[in-house]
Amino acid sequence: xxxxxxKPTIHRVETVAQSSLFTxxxxxxxxxxxxxxxxxxxxxxxxxAVMIVPxxxxxxxxxxxxxxxxxxYELGFPKGLIDPGETVFEAANRELxxxxxxxxxxxxxxxxLTMAPSYFSSKMNIVVADGLYPEKLEGDEPEPLTLRxxxxxNLMALIEEPDFREARNxxxxxxxxxxxxxxxxLSY
Numbered sequence: 001x002x003x004x005x006x007k008p009t010i011h012r013v014e015t016v017a018q019s020s021l022f023t024x025x026x027x028x029x030x031x032x033x034x035x036x037x038x039x040x041x042x043x044x045x046x047x048x049a050v051m052i053v054p055x056x057x058x059x060x061x062x063x064x065x066x067x068x069x070x071x072x073y074e075l076g077f078p079k080g081l082i083d084p085g086e087t088v089f090e091a092a093n094r095e096l097x098x099x100x101x102x103x104x105x106x107x108x109x110x111x112x113l114t115m116a117p118s119y120f121s122s123k124m125n126i127v128v129a130d131g132l133y134p135e136k137l138e139g140d141e142p143e144p145l146t147l148r149x150x151x152x153x154n155l156m157a158l159i160e161e162p163d164f165r166e167a168r169n170x171x172x173x174x175x176x177x178x179x180x181x182x183x184x185x186l187s188y
Contacts, residue, residue, distance in 0.1 A: 006032040016040065044121035050092045051079040051124055051168055053110070053176045054100055056132040058185075059149040060176070061100050064163070065141070075148065075161055076169040079124070092127040098139030100147060105131030110175040113168060126172045128179055152186055 008029040017024040023043035030036045054061040054077070067074040078099035082091040089107045097103050110126045150158055155177055158164050180186035 008032070015043070039118070041118070042120050042122075047084075048082050048088070048112075048123045048125060049079060050082060050088060050095055050127055051077050051172055052092045052096045052100075052104075052107075052127050052129050053077050053172050054096060054102060054104065054129040054132055055152070055176075056102065057149075058152045060152065060155070060158075061102065061132075062148045062150055062164075063099055064146040064148065065099075066143070067166075073163060074166060075163040076166055077172055079168075082125075088125045088127065092125070092129065094137060095139075096129055096132075097135050097137040099141065099145055101134060101136040102129070102132040103135040104129035105133065108179075110172070110179055113171055115168060124168055126168075126175055128176060152180065155180075155186065 008031045010027060010029055012026075012028040014026045015023055016026045025041055025043050027039045027041060028036070029039060061078075062075050063078055064073050064075055066072075078095050080091065080095040080099070082088060083094075086094070088109060092107050093104055106129070108128050108130075110128055113124045113126060114120070115122060115124065155173070158173055159170065164170070177186065181188065
């Protein structure tokens with residue numbers, strides 16, 4: 001944007017619903033042109049998350065995990081919240097060990113994404129993990145996760161998988177494709 005825009009004035013923020021996981025807020029706004037609106041959002045938690053794109057033996061490592069909102073198993077990359085005091089890389093390596101049974105010698109942030117920013121303030125750090133070695137940590141998953149290897153040579157066919165649909169996973173797939181091309185490990 002070439003011109004700095006004046007942000008709306010927040011007149012009031014009120015909690016309208018709460019559960020053990022979520023707090024929903026009503027936010028009364030007034031825009032610079034005088035228009036007033038009431039929006040609802042999830043209360044900002046201030047915590048970020050990581051999604052790890054692990055690479056081993058010219059394959060991506062994916063996990064199958066139950067997604068309760070869809071009532072189905074979904075295929076995707078390991079992910080989780082960054083614990084207080086952890087760095088992005090410490091959280092990425094911990095989640096990778098808990099969910100996939102690997103540690104990483106090399107970690108690199110590819111991007112930081114937001115999801116539905118009109119409702120959520122959450123940020124997801126997409127991290128590539130390379131130089132993997134076997135190491136398992138106990139995680140908080142209610143059942144063992146199934147690992148699937150996906151060949152880099154057939155990378156973009158992953159989009160056609162019916163259980164690989166979550167937007168952050170698809171975004172991470174495009175980010176890793178660009179990273180692999182820059183590394184000379186993949187061509188279009």
